[in-house]
Amino acid sequence: MRILIYSPQFSPQVGGVEVVTEQLARAWVALGATVVVLCHTPDPQGQQYPFAVLRNPHPWRWLRAVQWCDLVVYSCISLKGLWPLLLTGKPWAAIHHTWYRRPDGSLGWPERLKLAVMPWARLHIGVSGAIAAHLPVPARVIENPYADDVFYQISPPGERSQTLIFVGRLVSDKGVDLLITALANLGQRGLHPDLTIIGAGPELPHLQNQVITAGLQSQVQFLGELPPQAVAAQLNQHQILIIPSRWQEPFGIVALEGMACGCVVIGSAGGGLKDAIGPGGMTFPNGDVIQLEEAIATLLTQPHTRTQYHQAAQSHLQAHRRQAIAHQYLQAFQEHR
Known part of the structure:
Protein backbone atom coordinates (compact mmCIF):
# COMPACT_ATOMS: atom_id res chain seq x y z
CA MET A 1 0.00 0.00 0.00
CA ARG A 2 1.29 3.46 -0.90
CA ILE A 3 0.60 6.02 1.83
CA LEU A 4 1.20 9.76 1.66
CA ILE A 5 1.16 11.36 5.12
CA TYR A 6 0.50 15.09 5.23
CA SER A 7 1.82 16.49 8.50
CA PRO A 8 2.53 20.26 8.34
CA GLN A 9 5.04 19.92 11.21
CA PHE A 10 7.43 17.01 11.35
CA SER A 11 10.81 16.03 12.76
CA PRO A 12 13.18 17.62 13.71
CA GLN A 13 10.46 19.75 15.29
CA VAL A 14 9.45 18.14 18.58
CA GLY A 15 5.83 17.64 19.56
CA GLY A 16 3.27 14.92 20.18
CA VAL A 17 1.89 14.84 16.63
CA GLU A 18 5.37 14.89 15.11
CA VAL A 19 6.54 12.01 17.30
CA VAL A 20 3.49 9.85 16.60
CA THR A 21 3.64 10.56 12.85
CA GLU A 22 7.25 9.42 12.67
CA GLN A 23 6.57 6.32 14.77
CA LEU A 24 3.64 5.28 12.59
CA ALA A 25 5.53 5.92 9.36
CA ARG A 26 8.42 3.74 10.53
CA ALA A 27 6.06 0.98 11.63
CA TRP A 28 4.04 1.03 8.42
CA VAL A 29 7.23 0.64 6.40
CA ALA A 30 8.27 -2.27 8.62
CA LEU A 31 4.89 -3.89 7.89
CA GLY A 32 5.41 -3.60 4.13
CA ALA A 33 3.81 -0.27 3.16
CA THR A 34 5.54 2.38 1.06
CA VAL A 35 5.37 5.71 2.88
CA VAL A 36 6.08 9.32 1.94
CA VAL A 37 5.77 12.16 4.47
CA LEU A 38 4.99 15.65 3.16
CA CYS A 39 5.63 18.53 5.56
CA HIS A 40 6.67 22.19 5.82
CA THR A 41 9.39 21.75 8.45
CA PRO A 42 12.99 22.33 7.28
CA ASP A 43 15.74 19.94 8.29
CA PRO A 44 19.19 21.55 7.96
CA GLN A 45 20.88 18.34 9.17
CA GLY A 46 19.28 16.18 6.50
CA GLN A 47 18.28 13.33 8.80
CA GLN A 48 17.66 9.99 7.05
CA TYR A 49 14.51 7.89 7.46
CA PRO A 50 13.34 4.55 6.06
CA PHE A 51 10.79 6.55 4.04
CA ALA A 52 10.91 9.63 1.82
CA VAL A 53 10.25 13.07 3.31
CA LEU A 54 9.16 15.93 1.03
CA ARG A 55 9.82 19.26 2.71
CA ASN A 56 8.09 22.35 1.29
CA PRO A 57 7.69 20.75 -2.14
CA HIS A 58 6.77 22.67 -5.26
CA PRO A 59 2.99 22.45 -5.87
CA TRP A 60 3.59 20.29 -8.94
CA ARG A 61 5.70 17.83 -6.92
CA TRP A 62 3.04 17.85 -4.21
CA LEU A 63 0.34 17.02 -6.75
CA ARG A 64 2.41 14.18 -8.21
CA ALA A 65 2.84 12.69 -4.73
CA VAL A 66 -0.93 12.74 -4.22
CA GLN A 67 -1.49 11.08 -7.59
CA TRP A 68 1.11 8.39 -6.74
CA CYS A 69 -0.40 7.21 -3.46
CA ASP A 70 -3.33 4.93 -2.69
CA LEU A 71 -4.40 7.01 0.30
CA VAL A 72 -3.59 10.44 1.71
CA VAL A 73 -3.44 10.45 5.51
CA TYR A 74 -3.73 13.78 7.32
CA SER A 75 -2.23 14.14 10.80
CA CYS A 76 -5.09 16.45 11.82
CA ILE A 77 -7.00 18.30 9.13
CA SER A 78 -5.06 21.20 7.67
CA LEU A 79 -6.82 23.62 5.33
CA LYS A 80 -3.49 24.36 3.64
CA GLY A 81 -3.13 20.74 2.60
CA LEU A 82 -6.55 20.03 1.10
CA TRP A 83 -6.17 21.64 -2.33
CA PRO A 84 -4.68 18.58 -4.14
CA LEU A 85 -7.74 16.54 -3.21
CA LEU A 86 -9.94 18.97 -5.10
CA LEU A 87 -7.90 18.31 -8.26
CA THR A 88 -7.42 14.57 -7.94
CA GLY A 89 -10.35 13.19 -5.96
CA LYS A 90 -7.86 10.96 -4.15
CA PRO A 91 -9.30 9.08 -1.13
CA TRP A 92 -8.12 10.43 2.20
CA ALA A 93 -8.23 9.68 5.88
CA ALA A 94 -7.77 11.93 8.90
CA ILE A 95 -6.09 11.12 12.20
CA HIS A 96 -7.49 13.51 14.79
CA HIS A 97 -4.92 14.27 17.49
CA THR A 98 -6.61 17.24 19.13
CA TRP A 99 -9.77 19.30 19.54
CA TYR A 100 -11.12 21.44 16.69
CA ARG A 101 -11.93 24.43 18.85
CA ARG A 102 -10.24 27.41 20.46
CA PRO A 103 -8.86 27.20 24.02
CA ASP A 104 -12.01 28.90 25.32
CA GLY A 105 -14.19 26.31 23.57
CA SER A 106 -15.46 28.63 20.82
CA LEU A 107 -15.20 28.04 17.05
CA GLY A 108 -13.51 30.43 14.64
CA TRP A 109 -13.79 30.23 10.86
CA PRO A 110 -10.77 27.87 10.50
CA GLU A 111 -12.33 25.40 12.94
CA ARG A 112 -15.70 25.64 11.23
CA LEU A 113 -14.15 24.95 7.83
CA LYS A 114 -12.25 21.94 9.14
CA LEU A 115 -15.44 20.51 10.61
CA ALA A 116 -17.29 21.22 7.35
CA VAL A 117 -14.87 19.20 5.17
CA MET A 118 -14.84 16.13 7.41
CA PRO A 119 -17.67 14.30 5.58
CA TRP A 120 -15.42 14.14 2.48
CA ALA A 121 -12.95 11.77 4.14
CA ARG A 122 -13.15 8.00 3.72
CA LEU A 123 -12.04 7.36 7.30
CA HIS A 124 -11.74 9.26 10.56
CA ILE A 125 -9.59 8.04 13.44
CA GLY A 126 -9.62 9.61 16.90
CA VAL A 127 -6.62 9.01 19.14
CA SER A 128 -8.92 8.64 22.15
CA GLY A 129 -12.57 8.04 22.85
CA ALA A 130 -12.89 11.67 23.95
CA ILE A 131 -11.52 12.99 20.64
CA ALA A 132 -13.74 10.64 18.62
CA ALA A 133 -16.81 11.76 20.56
CA HIS A 134 -15.92 15.40 19.88
CA LEU A 135 -16.09 14.94 16.09
CA PRO A 136 -19.26 15.60 14.05
CA VAL A 137 -18.68 12.42 12.01
CA PRO A 138 -18.34 8.73 12.93
CA ALA A 139 -14.75 7.90 13.91
CA ARG A 140 -12.82 4.78 14.79
CA VAL A 141 -10.73 4.96 17.96
CA ILE A 142 -7.09 3.92 17.60
CA GLU A 143 -5.07 5.16 20.53
CA ASN A 144 -1.51 6.39 20.14
CA PRO A 145 1.52 4.11 20.38
CA TYR A 146 4.64 4.71 22.43
CA ALA A 147 8.26 4.16 21.42
CA ASP A 148 8.77 0.74 23.01
CA ASP A 149 12.38 0.65 21.75
CA VAL A 150 13.18 3.69 23.93
CA PHE A 151 10.81 3.46 26.88
CA TYR A 152 11.08 0.17 28.76
CA GLN A 153 11.76 -0.97 32.28
CA ILE A 154 15.37 -1.33 33.41
CA SER A 155 15.21 -1.20 37.21
CA PRO A 156 12.54 -2.99 39.32
Missing part, protein backbone atom coordinates in the same frame (compact mmCIF):
# COMPACT_ATOMS: atom_id res chain seq x y z
CA PRO A 157 9.88 -0.55 40.64
CA GLY A 158 10.56 -1.60 44.23
CA GLU A 159 14.24 -0.68 44.06
CA ARG A 160 14.03 2.98 43.03
CA SER A 161 15.70 5.80 44.89
CA GLN A 162 13.43 8.65 43.72
CA THR A 163 9.71 9.17 44.06
CA LEU A 164 7.75 11.70 41.95
CA ILE A 165 8.45 12.89 38.41
CA PHE A 166 6.79 15.24 35.91
CA VAL A 167 7.66 15.30 32.19
CA GLY A 168 6.24 17.95 29.87
CA ARG A 169 6.16 21.58 28.81
CA LEU A 170 6.18 24.12 31.61
CA VAL A 171 3.03 26.03 30.70
CA SER A 172 0.05 26.84 32.89
CA ASP A 173 -2.22 24.26 31.19
CA LYS A 174 0.06 21.45 32.40
CA GLY A 175 -0.70 22.20 36.05
CA VAL A 176 2.79 21.84 37.54
CA ASP A 177 1.95 24.56 40.06
CA LEU A 178 -0.85 22.32 41.35
CA LEU A 179 1.67 19.54 41.84
CA ILE A 180 3.99 21.81 43.82
CA THR A 181 1.06 22.94 45.98
CA ALA A 182 0.11 19.32 46.61
CA LEU A 183 3.72 18.57 47.54
CA ALA A 184 3.67 21.38 50.13
CA ASN A 185 0.37 20.11 51.54
CA LEU A 186 1.78 16.59 51.87
CA GLY A 187 4.51 17.98 54.11
CA GLN A 188 1.86 18.96 56.64
CA ARG A 189 0.90 15.26 56.77
CA GLY A 190 4.47 14.16 57.42
CA LEU A 191 5.06 13.06 53.81
CA HIS A 192 8.10 14.57 52.08
CA PRO A 193 8.61 12.90 48.67
CA ASP A 194 11.17 14.24 46.24
CA LEU A 195 10.01 15.63 42.86
CA THR A 196 11.90 15.80 39.56
CA ILE A 197 10.57 18.20 36.91
CA ILE A 198 11.70 17.60 33.31
CA GLY A 199 10.81 20.19 30.69
CA ALA A 200 11.08 23.83 29.74
CA GLY A 201 8.67 26.67 29.12
CA PRO A 202 7.52 30.14 30.14
CA GLU A 203 6.27 29.01 33.56
CA LEU A 204 9.74 27.95 34.74
CA PRO A 205 10.60 31.16 36.71
CA HIS A 206 7.18 31.17 38.38
CA LEU A 207 7.52 27.51 39.35
CA GLN A 208 11.02 28.03 40.72
CA ASN A 209 9.77 30.93 42.84
CA GLN A 210 6.84 28.81 44.05
CA VAL A 211 9.26 26.10 45.20
CA ILE A 212 11.37 28.66 47.09
CA THR A 213 8.33 30.28 48.71
CA ALA A 214 7.06 26.89 49.86
CA GLY A 215 10.50 25.95 51.22
CA LEU A 216 10.71 22.87 48.99
CA GLN A 217 14.19 23.44 47.54
CA SER A 218 15.53 20.25 49.13
CA GLN A 219 12.72 18.18 47.57
CA VAL A 220 12.40 19.59 44.04
CA GLN A 221 14.88 19.55 41.17
CA PHE A 222 14.45 21.05 37.69
CA LEU A 223 16.37 19.19 34.97
CA GLY A 224 15.23 21.17 31.92
CA GLU A 225 14.59 19.53 28.55
CA LEU A 226 16.13 16.10 28.00
CA PRO A 227 16.30 13.81 24.94
CA PRO A 228 14.02 10.75 24.95
CA GLN A 229 16.71 8.30 26.08
CA ALA A 230 17.57 10.51 29.06
CA VAL A 231 13.88 10.88 29.93
CA ALA A 232 13.54 7.10 29.91
CA ALA A 233 16.54 6.79 32.23
CA GLN A 234 14.98 9.26 34.66
CA LEU A 235 11.61 7.52 34.58
CA ASN A 236 13.40 4.29 35.50
CA GLN A 237 14.68 5.94 38.67
CA HIS A 238 11.26 7.12 39.89
CA GLN A 239 8.19 5.41 41.31
CA ILE A 240 5.30 7.72 40.36
CA LEU A 241 4.72 9.85 37.25
CA ILE A 242 2.37 12.82 37.77
CA ILE A 243 0.41 14.38 34.87
CA PRO A 244 -1.60 17.17 36.55
CA SER A 245 -2.99 18.88 33.44
CA ARG A 246 -5.60 21.58 33.86
CA TRP A 247 -6.78 21.28 30.26
CA GLN A 248 -8.45 18.30 28.63
CA GLU A 249 -5.56 16.33 27.21
CA PRO A 250 -6.49 14.69 23.87
CA PHE A 251 -4.50 11.59 24.88
CA GLY A 252 -1.18 11.48 26.78
CA ILE A 253 1.67 9.39 25.39
CA VAL A 254 3.83 10.33 28.38
CA ALA A 255 1.55 8.14 30.53
CA LEU A 256 2.41 5.11 28.40
CA GLU A 257 6.10 6.03 28.47
CA GLY A 258 6.04 6.28 32.26
CA MET A 259 4.26 2.96 32.73
CA ALA A 260 6.60 1.26 30.27
CA CYS A 261 9.52 2.42 32.44
CA GLY A 262 7.89 1.02 35.57
CA CYS A 263 6.15 4.10 37.01
CA VAL A 264 2.62 4.17 38.36
CA VAL A 265 0.76 7.15 36.89
CA ILE A 266 -1.46 9.77 38.49
CA GLY A 267 -3.19 12.01 35.93
CA SER A 268 -6.14 14.31 35.45
CA ALA A 269 -9.35 12.57 34.40
CA GLY A 270 -10.63 14.92 31.69
CA GLY A 271 -10.27 14.34 27.97
CA GLY A 272 -8.34 11.34 26.68
CA LEU A 273 -5.66 11.12 29.37
CA LYS A 274 -7.67 8.57 31.35
CA ASP A 275 -7.62 6.34 28.24
CA ALA A 276 -3.84 6.55 28.09
CA ILE A 277 -3.51 5.71 31.79
CA GLY A 278 -6.02 2.86 31.62
CA PRO A 279 -5.50 0.36 34.45
CA GLY A 280 -1.96 1.58 35.11
CA GLY A 281 -2.74 4.34 37.59
CA MET A 282 -5.11 6.77 39.26
CA THR A 283 -6.99 9.83 38.05
CA PHE A 284 -8.34 12.95 39.75
CA PRO A 285 -10.65 15.78 38.57
CA ASN A 286 -8.79 18.37 36.49
CA GLY A 287 -7.56 21.24 38.64
CA ASP A 288 -8.49 19.61 41.96
CA VAL A 289 -5.32 19.92 44.07
CA ILE A 290 -6.92 18.23 47.10
CA GLN A 291 -7.74 15.08 45.13
CA LEU A 292 -4.27 15.15 43.58
CA GLU A 293 -2.77 15.29 47.06
CA GLU A 294 -4.93 12.37 48.17
CA ALA A 295 -3.90 10.24 45.19
CA ILE A 296 -0.20 10.87 45.85
CA ALA A 297 -0.64 10.10 49.55
CA THR A 298 -2.39 6.82 48.70
CA LEU A 299 0.45 5.61 46.52
CA LEU A 300 3.12 6.78 48.95
CA THR A 301 1.60 5.01 51.93
CA GLN A 302 0.30 1.88 50.19
CA PRO A 303 3.17 0.23 48.27
CA HIS A 304 0.99 -2.80 47.50
CA THR A 305 -1.33 -0.50 45.55
CA ARG A 306 1.59 0.60 43.36
CA THR A 307 2.40 -3.06 42.71
CA GLN A 308 -1.19 -3.77 41.66
CA TYR A 309 -1.24 -0.86 39.21
CA HIS A 310 2.12 -1.86 37.78
CA GLN A 311 0.94 -5.41 37.15
CA ALA A 312 -2.36 -4.25 35.64
CA ALA A 313 -0.53 -1.96 33.20
CA GLN A 314 1.28 -4.75 31.34
CA SER A 315 -1.52 -5.83 28.98
CA HIS A 316 -2.38 -2.16 28.40
CA LEU A 317 1.20 -1.48 27.35
CA GLN A 318 1.27 -4.52 25.08
CA ALA A 319 -1.77 -3.19 23.21
CA HIS A 320 -0.03 0.17 22.66
CA ARG A 321 3.25 -1.10 21.27
CA ARG A 322 4.15 0.58 17.99
CA GLN A 323 3.68 -2.46 15.74
CA ALA A 324 0.32 -3.36 17.30
CA ILE A 325 -1.09 0.14 16.72
CA ALA A 326 0.41 0.36 13.21
CA HIS A 327 -1.29 -2.91 12.29
CA GLN A 328 -4.67 -1.53 13.39
CA TYR A 329 -4.15 1.48 11.14
CA LEU A 330 -3.21 -0.56 8.08
CA GLN A 331 -6.21 -2.80 8.58
CA ALA A 332 -8.48 0.26 8.74
CA PHE A 333 -6.85 1.77 5.64
CA GLN A 334 -7.37 -1.44 3.65
CA GLU A 335 -11.04 -1.43 4.60
CA HIS A 336 -11.54 2.16 3.36
CA ARG A 337 -9.36 2.38 0.24
